[in-house]
Amino acid sequence: MSGPRPVVLSGPSGAGKSTLLRRLMKEYEGVFGFSVSHTSRNPRPGEENGKGLNCLPMLLGATLLPVADVLSSETSKDYHFVTREKMQEGIDKGEFIENAEFSGNMYGTSKSSIEDVQAQNLICILDVDIQGMKNIKKTDLNPIYISIQPPSMEILEKRLRDRQTETEDSLQKRLEAARIDMELSKEPGVFDMVIINDDLEEAYAKLKSVLIEEIEKVQDAKK
Ligand SMILES: Nc1nc2c(ncn2[C@@H]2O[C@H](COP(=O)(O)OP(=O)(O)O)[C@@H](O)[C@H]2O)c(=O)[nH]1
Ligand SMILES: Nc1ncnc2c1ncn2[C@@H]1O[C@H](COP(=O)(O)OP(=O)(O)O)[C@@H](O)[C@H]1O
Numbered sequence: 001m002s003g004p005r006p007v008v009l010s011g012p013s014g015a016g017k018s019t020l021l022r023r024l025m026k027e028y029e030g031v032f033g034f035s036v037s038h039t040s041r042n043p044r045p046g047e048e049n050g051k052g053l054n055c056l057p058m059l060l061g062a063t064l065l066p067v068a069d070v071l072s073s074e075t076s077k078d079y080h081f082v083t084r085e086k087m088q089e090g091i092d093k094g095e096f097i098e099n100a101e102f103s104g105n106m107y108g109t110s111k112s113s114i115e116d117v118q119a120q121n122l123i124c125i126l127d128v129d130i131q132g133m134k135n136i137k138k139t140d141l142n143p144i145y146i147s148i149q150p151p152s153m154e155i156l157e158k159r160l161r162d163r164q165t166e167t168e169d170s171l172q173k174r175l176e177a178a179r180i181d182m183e184l185s186k187e188p189g190v191f192d193m194v195i196i197n198d199d200l201e202e203a204y205a206k207l208k209s210v211l212i213e214e215i216e217k218v219q220d221a222k223k
Contacts, residue, residue: 003118004218006035006141007211008126010133011148011185012178013103014160016197017127018077020148020207025125031218033117035126038080038087038096041105044165046076075165080110098128098135103173107132114141121221123214130181146210147191149182151198 009017025032043049082090087106091099099108109126117124126143128136133145150156156178160171185194193210197203208215 003121004123004214006114006118006124006126006143007032007214008128008133008136008143008145009148010128010130010145010181010191012150012156012181013129013174014156014163014178015148015150016159016200016203017148019074019200020197020204021125021127022074023204024207024211028215030222031123031215032125033120033122034078035109035113035117035124036078036080037107037109037113037127038082038090039105039107040082040084040087041079041103041107043079043081044075044077047079047081049079049081075163080113097139097141098132100129100131100135102129102131102177103170109136121218123211123218129177130184144210144214145191145193146207147181147185147194148203148207149185149194149196150178151196153178153182155198 009021011017021034025034084106087099087108090096090110091108095110095112096108097111097114099106101107107129109128109132114124114126124143126132126136136143137145150159153175157171157175160166160174166174184190193206195203195206
């Protein structure tokens with residue numbers, strides 16, 4: 001696979017990955033492209049197939065949707081929403097570079113989702129759970145591995161509850177997965193950088209500092 005080095009963002013659900021990513025993609029328009037995963041989970045209000053941040057210019061161009069409408073929900077994310085059967089079919093055909101079960105649903109990164117971004121010479125960002133991160137390590141993708149961590153379990157739980165996207169059951173499953181994730185992220189050498197997302201400004205500044213070299217390469221190539 002060619003193009004700039006991809007970036008894997010991992011860390012517990014609710015740690016702030018999407019919040020940081022949204023900001024990054026807004027500040028550096030035309031530098032990053034999001035690898036749109038497949039999932040069998042139900043769409044949240046405002047989430048529709050291919051109607052996330054990544055498709056903003058296309059949507060605005062094609063249908064003149066006001067930006068506020070497209071970005072209406074802070075919690076809406078880019079996914080290909082599919083049935084378990086459809087997803088399994090793709091996995092069996094070898095269309096995914098990794099896939100995992102998380103909180104009772106299937107998630108996976110298709111090869112084409114990465115290729116689509118790399119074909120545009122953009123930095124491909126993957127938002128995957130810890131199993132996805134481990135499986136990507138077995139491939140030749142060679143990304144920068146970044147873990148976004150919450151300051152504590154208590155704060156993570158509060159943020160997840162305040163986000164109001166989860167049922168009690170899915171919230172508990174996310175907290176369970178978070179405990180494992182937080183332990184693993186402490187092991188040296190697993191990630192290139194672990195960012196504690198306590199103060200958002202500080203976390204964002206750290207994220208930018210790890211990526212600035214790659215960002216500048218893409219910007220220079222465009223000149
Ligand atoms: N392995 C893997 N994990 C993914 C993928 N896409 C999303 N995830 C992870 O799945 C978890 C749940 O994502 P989501 O349902 O969007 O909930 P949220 O992260 O709490 O907003 C998060 O930890 C994501 O990083 C993927 O393609 N592969
Ligand atoms: N530094 C922060 N301080 C307070 N709240 C935050 C911070 N970062 C993110 N949040 C909030 O926490 C919730 C979870 O963040 P989100 O980006 O959805 O996490 P993730 O994508 O990792 O699941 C969101 O409601 C978000 O607005």
